[in-house]
Amino acid sequence: MEKIGLSNGLSVSQVALGAMNFGTSVxxxxxxxxxxxxxxxxxNFIDTSNNYAHWQGTGDESxxxxxxxxxxxxxxxxxxxxxxxxxxxxxxxxGLKKEQIEYWIDQSLKKLRxxxxxxxxxxxxxxxxxxxxxxxxxxxxxxxxxVLKIGASNFDTWRIAESNMIAKERGWTPYTVVQQKFTYLxxxxxxxxxxxxxxxxxxxxxxxxxxxxxxxxxxxxxxxGGYDNLSRMPSEYELGKRYEAIKDMAADKGLSVSxxxxxxxxxxRKLKDxxxxxxLFSARANHLIENLRATEIELSTEELEILNxxx
Ligand SMILES: NC(=O)c1ccc[n+]([C@@H]2O[C@H](COP(=O)([O-])OP(=O)(O)OC[C@H]3O[C@@H](n4cnc5c(N)ncnc54)[C@H](OP(=O)(O)O)[C@@H]3O)[C@@H](O)[C@H]2O)c1
Numbered sequence: 001m002e003k004i005g006l007s008n009g010l011s012v013s014q015v016a017l018g019a020m021n022f023g024t025s026v027x028x029x030x031x032x033x034x035x036x037x038x039x040x041x042x043x044n045f046i047d048t049s050n051n052y053a054h055w056q057g058t059g060d061e062s063x064x065x066x067x068x069x070x071x072x073x074x075x076x077x078x079x080x081x082x083x084x085x086x087x088x089x090x091x092x093x094x095g096l097k098k099e100q101i102e103y104w105i106d107q108s109l110k111k112l113r114x115x116x117x118x119x120x121x122x123x124x125x126x127x128x129x130x131x132x133x134x135x136x137x138x139x140x141x142x143x144x145x146x147v148l149k150i151g152a153s154n155f156d157t158w159r160i161a162e163s164n165m166i167a168k169e170r171g172w173t174p175y176t177v178v179q180q181k182f183t184y185l186x187x188x189x190x191x192x193x194x195x196x197x198x199x200x201x202x203x204x205x206x207x208x209x210x211x212x213x214x215x216x217x218x219x220x221x222x223x224x225g226g227y228d229n230l231s232r233m234p235s236e237y238e239l240g241k242r243y244e245a246i247k248d249m250a251a252d253k254g255l256s257v258s259x260x261x262x263x264x265x266x267x268x269r270k271l272k273d274x275x276x277x278x279x280l281f282s283a284r285a286n287h288l289i290e291n292l293r294a295t296e297i298e299l300s301t302e303e304l305e306i307l308n309x310x311x
Pocket of ligand 1: 180228256283
């Protein structure tokens with residue numbers, strides 16, 4: 001699998017692997033199998049958080065499992081490791097105050113059994129804490145070598161712009177990766193997602209990222225497996241002609257619809273007004289290789305335009 005040199009100097013594989021359910025709904029032995037197979041295929045970009053997956057456990061499981069996998073296989077050096085801070089986990093952890101950031105990075109490093117993370121995200125915005133306090137805290141982690149780069153997830157575009165302007169003025173580390181929900185299907189007009197932070201990236205967001213040379217890490221891009229099993233499709237998405245179009249192209253290319261969506265996302269950066277997009281998905285062993293085949297198929301700009309033209 002090809003590696004992409006990001007504008008912040010990190011070199012990541014074309015697709016990222018989400019570890020959200022590892023250690024909870026995905027068992028340790030299956031998670032190890034998926035992680036090994038992803039690396040064998042050339043993947044290197046692994047995503048977790050300090051609170052995964054607290055809704056089905058304590059919130060320590062995913063990072064702890066990754067730490068065990070690093071220890072048992074010596075693979076830490078082969079991975080660009082991303083984790084996050086700022087979301088609630090059983091009534092603790094929500095927010096981006098200095099003391100929270102300093103506390104949770106040490107918890108994450110301990111669980112992950114590593115001395116640094118390559119990418120540390122603010123998991124969601126905290127409008128009650130001054131931007132300066134958050135950025136200065138992140139910057140001090142970079143200076144200490146605990147974190148290489150920082151990213152913003154689930155932020156409004158204007159808040160990212162404002163934060164990076166302040167970072168520039170103060171000489172602090174800016175947000176150089178954005179993680180947001182994004183997929184091929186459009187959300188239904190007027191239907192808001194269950195959680196307000198959880199909005200899909202729109203065209204304005206994509207143009208902003210392209211202009212600033214900030215890559216988008218696109219989460220929930222497989223719609224919980226809904227592309228190949230419509231009974232799992234979240235109700236917020238419009239199916240219609242757009243679904244038929246991606247399904248038809250998947251059949252032409254010999255890919256599952258899920259893999260076709262990954263392929264579309266990877267290739268979009270060939271078009272004007274699109275940033276580098278790294279799809280971030282999770283999968284069990286039964287779907288992993290089928291999904292990774294998306295990286296072996298090139299789409300022409302004409303094919304991308306056809307898919308994009310469907311309303
Ligand atoms: N920043 C944020 O706020 C945020 C929010 C959510 C997620 N994330 C990150 O994004 C990652 C992925 O998110 P996600 O798991 O919510 O969404 P997703 O990748 O859109 O959906 C994953 C589900 O799709 C199914 N699937 C995968 N490949 C398939 C295929 N080829 N055919 C049919 N079904 C397939 C799998 O179901 P089975 O498990 O049943 O196989 C899997 O659980 C997470 O692990 C996490 O790292 C970030």
